[in-house]
Amino acid sequence: MNLVIGASVWMVVKWFIILALVLYLIFAFVIIRQVQLMTKTLEVGFEGQIRIISYLHLIAAIAVLMMALIVL
């Protein structure tokens, strides 16, 4: 009985983590939009690298979400 309750608690925690990671994914999209807005405002020669970092961050966020879905 305790084992069943324990398993269901971790299941709830799992879905909370996944929900948090989905929200983080939205945040990563907002960062990309923000970088686009900023690079439109000012071009000094480092925008390409910043844009690449923002996309890498989004890819990392997707990867962590996938990992959470598989591992948990």
Added chain:
Amino acid sequence: MPDIFISKKKKSENTKKSSKLSSKKHSKKREIDYLNGYKKPTYNKNPLAAFSYYPIKANFINQDPEEKVILILRKHPITNLRWIFIAIVMAFAPYFLQYFPVMNFLPENFQLVAYVCWYLLVTAFVFEEFITWYFNVNILTDERIIDVDFVNLIYREMTDANIDQIQDVTVKMGGVLRTIFNYSDIVIQTAAEIPQIEFDDVPKPDKVAKILRQLRIEEEQEKIDGRVR
């Protein structure tokens, strides 16, 4: 008939040449070293510089085609120390957690995801702080001063005032760090709609004030000569 045609072409070529020459002369006139008094300034190639005098590449939104960027200012790099320190502490926090087993109640797979999420958050924190520093700039052109502020993720504030609207420039220097690393706030009173523009924590404030003074003199001279755009 053909002779007239040829002569017309020559004339148009001449006018083109003269306009090219005048534009060259105009652009040459713009490239004045406001700091050292030389005609040709040395260009700054570092896009991450906090004091970028005559940046080699500089474009901003709403820039006039003939407008030339003279100076781009960011907060002094030393002001980044606070968030760099926080980021280092955050990066090493999981390492110290092994001495305080607060995560041991979690199953191993949950611990793994928690660590990965933590480092994702650290990355986001560092990136956000860096882009906030990088894009919060003050721009001095030969026509205007512009203050670009990114207040939060999606909110941008851009204030500008013409050089001839500047009434008063105040350099506020104080504090140990500011004196050691030579950076301070510059308050510019203007006759524009927004009466005050502030440059926060900019490096070499005396040089900035000097450039502003030279720009005002140049603008007044342009008005006297009737070269106002």
